[in-house]
Amino acid sequence: MSTPYSQHPSMWRNNFFGFLLACLLVPVGVGIIILLYWYLKCKSTKLEINGSEVVLEQGLLSKERTELSVSSIRTVKITQSFFNRIFGVGTVSIFTAGDTPEIQAAGLPEPEVFRDLIKANQASAAQ
Structure with missing residues (x-):
């Protein structure tokens, strides 16, 4: 079964001016270090939906993995600035x-698709 949603945070679209x-700053040399660090940070975070579970994996050398059952999700909140909406x-x-999020991932492409997939999985599980 293929994963309907599996995304890493976007690098340049999440913070265009920082990018x-x-x-x-690349000609100075500092820019290369910043871009490399930023790239590794983005690629070491992944949010995906595996059937009836939502999985957030973080880390490059050591991993932190958070799994939630779709049926236990109460709310999916999407926060976008003006530039986030443009990109x-x-x-x-x-x-x-609780009142604190179990999973929070910034800079994800197409967050509405993720929310819609969660709603669809919850609706199909309720039937």
């Missing part, structure tokens, strides 16, 4: 029982 500044990215916060 532009880092690119301008199609956002911060996804997933709440189960």
Whole structure:
């Protein structure tokens, strides 16, 4: 079974001006270090839906993995600034029982698709 949603945070779309500044600093040498660190940070975070579970994996050498059952999700909150909306990215916060999010991932492309998939999985599980 293929994964309907599996995304890493977007690098340049999440913080366009930071990306532009880092690119301008490449000739100085500092920009390369910033871009490399940023790239590794983005690639070491992944949010995906595996059937009836939502999984957030973080880390490059050591891993932290958070799994939530779709049926236990109470709220999916999407936060987008003006520029996030222009570039199609956002911060996804997933709440189960408390007031603090169980999972929070910033800079994810197409956060509305993620929310719609959660709703669809919850509707199919309820039937």
